[in-house]
């Protein structure tokens with residue numbers, strides 16, 4: 001290469017570097033602190049999906065910038081505001097949620113059928129389309145509808161207990177995360193689609209397939225980056241961002257939808273969604289929840305319903321196994337409940353305050369989503385600041401840090417379910433406990449997930465005493481933004497009849 005070429009290359013590099021520096025001055029020019037950023041990348045390497053311990057890097061800066069109530073990051077050159085200011089959180093999540101109704105745009109520009117299907121799911125929908133779809137799906141998750149699923153959930157929880165106790169004979173220590181995953185898969189398949197996938201009997205095909213969404217793979221990361229940086233070439237090569245397992249679930253759902261159209265109804269989530277669409281007063285409903293979209297929402301149920309609730313059950317069992325006094329207390333509450341009501345009934349389980357408190361405390365310590373995010377849709381001034389959010393700007397709330405902050409939670413790393421008992425709930429600061437998110441875009445299936453976890457945990461504790469396997473150390477990771485135990489949860493189960501009480 002000649003001197004001129006070298007000079008040209010050097011000039012381009014210097015100009016690009018200056019441009020990157022200018023873009024990375026966005027936060028300092030607005031008086032918002034920001035940790036040191038790498039040229040071009042910004043903080044992308046620390047905060048995006050490549051980092052399987054996402055909450056740690058947010059927490060480091062939360063601690064460093066606590067007094068400012070916020071800090072700024074850059075994903076490449078895109079500014080992202082991270083804030084824990086109560087007024088701002090209330091504003092973006094609740095009061096002015098209309099101006100922050102979206103999440104980030106995962107533009108799956110591959111054009112692949114699989115990616116087109118996934119871009120239809122409720123989580124990824126935006127603006128008016130999200131609003132219309134959420135309005136159709138919300139009635140599916142009311143207390144009354146969830147109550148009607150109770151017998152199905154109980155059947156699957158019984159199968160979980162039977163299966164686990166059978167394993168006890170062969171394995172002194174078991175990875176309960178695996179079995180909880182089979183339970184949540186069987187429950188969602190049964191409650192949502194009337195499908196008996198029998199993961200807890202003899203067939204782990206569904207759980208094997210769904211695991212593809214919760215396993216870190218270099219190929220998946222590479223494909224995501226490839227699609228983001230060179231969408232045209234990605235499309236030309238016919239690649240898809242989502243794993244082929246999407247097709248398996250889409251096929252299962254399509255067959256089920258076809259059977260329903262032929263008249264086989266059974267009152268599950270799929271029927272409820274079809275009914276909600278067909279009985280809606282809004283004539284546009286059929287355009288919002290098309291058959292394609294219905295398949296997408298159903299595939300979403302399989303994915304969203306699997307790992308989150310299985311992790312909640314895993315973490316709560318682990319915490320109760322470590323805290324034997326709390327385990328004994330909870331078992332006493334459950335025994336009393338059965339003595340009073342004759343069995344585990346829907347009403348009894350909804351009134352079991354310690355059971356609820358144990359799960360809420362577990363979700364505080366191990367929230368499935370360690371951060372929640374909103375994208376601004378209308379130019380808005382943030383309350384109490386001179387900052388203006390423009391359409392497309394991202395705002396993040398560091399859920400994990402708020403859940404572990406000693407200013408709000410004395411002895412934050414300790415498992416203290418009493419914090420969530422009715423008499424103490426009034427002491428909880430607003431916006432410091434958000435395991436299901438907040439505002440109109442919160443988790444649509446919160447009631448269902450909690451019911452599923454309560455039934456399984458109650459039945460398990462009434463049958464067995466939980467103990468942590470010797471030498472087991474809990475490790476955490478986030479995959480596809482969901483935090484879960486990296487190497488499962490190794491426990492031993494002792495039938496409670498053997499206990500001297």
Ligand code: HEM
Pocket residue numbers: 122123124134188300301302304305306308309312367368369372373434435436437438439440441442443444445446448449450
């Ligand atoms: C313990 C279990 C679960 C936890 C901790 C959890 C947590 C969350 C969180 C934090 C969000 C984001 C909320 C926000 O941005 O404010 C969310 C959204 C969502 N969750 Fe869950 N979830 C759980 C179980 C489930 C289940 C079982 C399903 C479906 C069967 C489900 C379906 C969804 C959907 C569809 C959304 C997107 C809602 C929207 O964008 O309108 N979740 N969940």
